[in-house]
Amino acid sequence: MKNKAYLGIDIGSISTKAVIIDDNNNILTSEYIYTNADPINAVKTLISKLKNKFDYNSYKIVSIGTTGSARKLIGKMLGATIIKNEITAHAIGTINMHPDVKTILEIGGQDSKIILIDNKVISDYAMNTLCAAGTGAFLTSQAKRLNINIDDFGLIALRSKRPIKIAARCTVFAESDLIHKAQIGYKKEDIAYGLCKSIVNNYLNNVAKGKKILTPIVFQGGVSKNIGVIKAFEEELKQEIIVDDIGHLMGAYGIAIMSKKYEDDLKFSFNINEFKFETKVSECNKCTNNCEIVNIYKNKILVDRWGNRCENGLK
Amino acid sequence: MDNKITIGIPRSLLYYKYNTLWLTFFNELGIDTLVSPETNYEILENGKKNTVSEACLSLKIFIGHVNYLKDKVDYILVPRIVSLENEMKLCTNFSALYDIVKNTFKVNVISYNVDVDKGISEQDAFIKMGQELGFGKELILNAYKVSKKEEYKQRKINYLLQRKKLNRERTKVLLVSHGYNSNDNLVGKIITDNLKKYDVEVIYADIINPDNREKLYKNISKRLYWTYNQELLNSIEEYKDYVDGIVYLSTLPCGPDSLVNEMCIRKVNKKNITIYMDELSSTEMIQTRLESFIDIIKKDDIYE
Amino acid sequence: MNRKVISFPTLSDYNTPIKFILEKLTDYEVRPSKQITKDTLELGSKHSPEYACLPFKYTLGNYIESLEDGAGIILQAGGGCRFGYYYELQQQILTDLGYEFEFYSLTDNDVNGIRSIYNTFKKLNPHIKKIKYLYYLLLTFLMIYFMDKIDIYIRKNIGFEIHKGSFDRIKNSMLTKFSKTKGFIDLIKNYLYYKKRFINIPLDKPKNCIKIGIVGELYTSMQPHSTYFLERELANMNVEITRFTNVTFLLITKRFKEKYYLRKIKKYCKYTLGSDAMENIARAKILIDKGYDGIIHIKPFGCTPEIGGMKILENLCNDENMPLMFLTFDTNTSELGIKTRLEAFYDMLNMRRNNEK
Numbered sequence: 002m003k004n005k006a007y008l009g010i011d012i013g014s015i016s017t018k019a020v021i022i023d024d025n026n027n028i029l030t031s032e033y034i035y036t037n038a039d040p041i042n043a044v045k046t047l048i049s050k051l052k053n054k055f056d057y058n059s060y061k062i063v064s065i066g067t068t069g070s071a072r073k074l075i076g077k078m079l080g081a082t083i084i085k086n087e088i089t090a091h092a093i094g095t096i097n098m099h100p101d102v103k104t105i106l107e108i109g110g111q112d113s114k115i116i117l118i119d120n121k122v123i124s125d126y127a128m129n130t131l132c133a134a135g136t137g138a139f140l141t142s143q144a145k146r147l148n149i150n151i152d153d154f155g156l157i158a159l160r161s162k163r164p165i166k167i168a169a170r171c172t173v174f175a176e177s178d179l180i181h182k183a184q185i186g187y188k189k190e191d192i193a194y195g196l197c198k199s200i201v202n203n204y205l206n207n208v209a210k211g212k213k214i215l216t217p218i219v220f221q222g223g224v225s226k227n228i229g230v231i232k233a234f235e236e237e238l239k240q241e242i243i244v245d246d247i248g249h250l251m252g253a254y255g256i257a258i259m260s261k262k263y264e265d266d267l268k269f270s271f272n273i274n275e276f277k278f279e280t281k282v283s284e285c286n287k288c289t290n291n292c293e294i295v296n297i298y299k300n301k302i303l304v305d306r307w308g309n310r311c312e313n314g315l316k
Numbered sequence: 317m318d319n320k321i322t323i324g325i326p327r328s329l330l331y332y333k334y335n336t337l338w339l340t341f342f343n344e345l346g347i348d349t350l351v352s353p354e355t356n357y358e359i360l361e362n363g364k365k366n367t368v369s370e371a372c373l374s375l376k377i378f379i380g381h382v383n384y385l386k387d388k389v390d391y392i393l394v395p396r397i398v399s400l401e402n403e404m405k406l407c408t409n410f411s412a413l414y415d416i417v418k419n420t421f422k423v424n425v426i427s428y429n430v431d432v433d434k435g436i437s438e439q440d441a442f443i444k445m446g447q448e449l450g451f452g453k454e455l456i457l458n459a460y461k462v463s464k465k466e467e468y469k470q471r472k473i474n475y476l477l478q479r480k481k482l483n484r485e486r487t488k489v490l491l492v493s494h495g496y497n498s499n500d501n502l503v504g505k506i507i508t509d510n511l512k513k514y515d516v517e518v519i520y521a522d523i524i525n526p527d528n529r530e531k532l533y534k535n536i537s538k539r540l541y542w543t544y545n546q547e548l549l550n551s552i553e554e555y556k557d558y559v560d561g562i563v564y565l566s567t568l569p570c571g572p573d574s575l576v577n578e579m580c581i582r583k584v585n586k587k588n589i590t591i592y593m594d595e596l597s598s599t600e601m602i603q604t605r606l607e608s609f610i611d612i613i614k615k616d617d618i619y620e
Numbered sequence: 621m622n623r624k625v626i627s628f629p630t631l632s633d634y635n636t637p638i639k640f641i642l643e644k645l646t647d648y649e650v651r652p653s654k655q656i657t658k659d660t661l662e663l664g665s666k667h668s669p670e671y672a673c674l675p676f677k678y679t680l681g682n683y684i685e686s687l688e689d690g691a692g693i694i695l696q697a698g699g700g701c702r703f704g705y706y707y708e709l710q711q712q713i714l715t716d717l718g719y720e721f722e723f724y725s726l727t728d729n730d731v732n733g734i735r736s737i738y739n740t741f742k743k744l745n746p747h748i749k750k751i752k753y754l755y756y757l758l759l760t761f762l763m764i765y766f767m768d769k770i771d772i773y774i775r776k777n778i779g780f781e782i783h784k785g786s787f788d789r790i791k792n793s794m795l796t797k798f799s800k801t802k803g804f805i806d807l808i809k810n811y812l813y814y815k816k817r818f819i820n821i822p823l824d825k826p827k828n829c830i831k832i833g834i835v836g837e838l839y840t841s842m843q844p845h846s847t848y849f850l851e852r853e854l855a856n857m858n859v860e861i862t863r864f865t866n867v868t869f870l871l872i873t874k875r876f877k878e879k880y881y882l883r884k885i886k887k888y889c890k891y892t893l894g895s896d897a898m899e900n901i902a903r904a905k906i907l908i909d910k911g912y913d914g915i916i917h918i919k920p921f922g923c924t925p926e927i928g929g930m931k932i933l934e935n936l937c938n939d940e941n942m943p944l945m946f947l948t949f950d951t952n953t954s955e956l957g958i959k960t961r962l963e964a965f966y967d968m969l970n971m972r973r974n975n976e977k
Contacts, residue, residue: 070956070960085963085967086959086961086963086964086967087960088960088961088964088967089967120975122971122972122974122975123964123967123971123972124943124972125943126965126968127945127946128957128960128961181600181601206364206365206369207369210368210369211934367931368930368931368934370921370922370927370930371928372924372927396891407924408701408893408895408924408925408928409894409924411891411892411893411894411928412891412893412894412897412925412928412929414890414891415888415891415893415898415932416931416932418890419888419931419932419935420931429891537708538708539704539705539707539708540705540708541704541705542705568922569671569921569922569924570924571673571701571922571923572702572705573671574670574671574672574673574702574922575669575672575676575702575706575709576705577669578669579708579709579712582713582716592671
């Protein structure tokens, strides 16, 4: 008899992550790739990569959970047993990894959020409301502008002795301010660290405003890979920040754990590449709401559709 | 009175409207006052820290000034003004200011509550405030009257000085903005300093003729019910033929300005530029925009 | 005969009573603006000042769609705060766009509700008799009052219907009946009949279901499109919902409740804060006292009065250990983002519940 295994996938705007765990929440294998604005193909690639690493002679996948911004699409495509938002998934994953965590700071591609944990339960959370300033996407685009490889960004920022002040409440303002500062001839590292600081300030002033940040603090999301931002957080909060190697996998890990409750007799196959998935968006036109209906086709056969606000849409 | 008290006055928002009235009034009653300094980055930072992020920049600056004063004085003056005339209103921030401050800091607040629409005049409000400070009605009324006279005098002088500027042979720009913006060190001063650098005369729309009873604003907007915006529109009508261009300046997000300025742009035929100020708007960017605007209005001079 | 078409910005189910009274009191053909779609908001935003509040953009979009659809007369609601100024600027914008139309404001700056509504109807139809006006006004008020009462019941229970769509079906049937109201007795009879039908809808409702209260700005509260059907999303998660703002409140009860509300939160507010901001804090207190699990505060971007109340609301909820979520709606608010937040909020409330046990 094979052992049970549980698959969690987190499909974000920038990267797609997968984790397979066993009954004791140990990570059996994991994978991480860029989404490149094409979640379907990203997941296909992801799963074929997992196929090469996964020991399917000893384990059998009995549940699948999806989370992240494309959670529904991919969930329907894979026949997931649970589809959940990334806030809850992140919290559950982190609580399992760091049972005493009190604060989770998360800065991802498009979103940033703060989750407060009290006695292993989410007690409060907040997400960025309006603009993308201070998220991963912003940092990536600015790195490109400064001609810095995003992976080196943090190291370069650490060299800074006099970080510059950058107006960063809004992406548009920040960008023009940045261009201007670069034109005047500020040092690259000072601009880079200035950006890290502005991201942290923006986060603390907008997302985390009014929230009590208690230790232990865990920092996650794509931006947590940037040591410049970590340093800026530590300077600003005057507290130690925990960043673990698998922080970026926490959403996938959390949803995998949550999926354990929804075990099913799955017909999951790693040979997903053999199927052709397509999504088509159509306007319903059956009533005045004109809902946008998302249709998913597997090998040209409609497998699911959603987006309707009333029953008409499904007819 | 044995225990002499000091009242702190935030140099922000209504201060720019009522500084003479307030300072004379408290002086007449023998109360010491402390006005916070010109807005600086520290004040702005503390304002940002202590307000919700969606609040407008002007309110953030105000809260920063209260923060500056909070450990230095016995009371802080935070009036609540809903309406100054029948069927007229101010921005709702002025209704909420008192409670916002009370919910932000543990401070003693001295306040007066004006709501003419509901029958509470400024004079009634001042009497009540004076009584709370332990003074008799007659004394208060006298102080109020003296202060009102002083206020009128000051406003008239400011107005006449501004009228004088109109005849100077220079490029002139009308700055349409609330007094608390146009005079603030980190908001309007950035604009006016730049304009002056280019040898442009700045006419302030918030300097008004205290004797004006004409409803000139109706030429632009008949149903306007925000008092302070009405005053600005009156000024536009009074000054527009003397100036070469108009700068509309507001802080983000401003409820009344967001609609009224659009109305002005549509109805007033004058070269104009709109500048929004946010927490840390880049001064370089504003400079560039102002420079090109000045080029445009000066060019006209050459060709006309 | 080609009758002139009168239009007004669509406001969910309230279209029925508004259409009813206009048909009774004027000779025009009454055509509410089209249901809101993405195009409506896009159209409205394109012609609105960038920092105008969201209802301005929605209603401007409504007007343009109605005018394109042949309307010659537009009726708008007016009201307090910035709403009162919409009329003049929207008229200017539409005129600048080249539309020719008559434009009326129902409450004219909210000076005196009933009298100004009468004055507006007088302009729409000079031959109107005061007694006829009063009769239909009262009848319409009563219709709205009944609708609001029923809605309160629906919000509490729609998340638990056994047969999906039961509430919607009966409600649509009720609105159709209401639109053909013949008089007071007819209306009351219909109301009682439908009330019974609603109460008889089979439910599967656990005694201790999650309860969420919604407070906030009035347009986002009453126009489900503007919040991507927030209430419906919550109901689908099996949540009992309470929301206070409705037309009955705005037209009638608001003025009587001010003192009561202020008393409720005298620890936090000495004065009203403009629009319904103080009221919303008091409502949060009511929800806390009733043992609700969470509060969601909604508003359009840049809504000055509600922003003014945020800090105070936050203090209240912190003191009472009450989960509170702020949602701001803007032209570029993502529907998915809202869903994610709602889902996470629900999960959080659920976890807190389980933890208490």
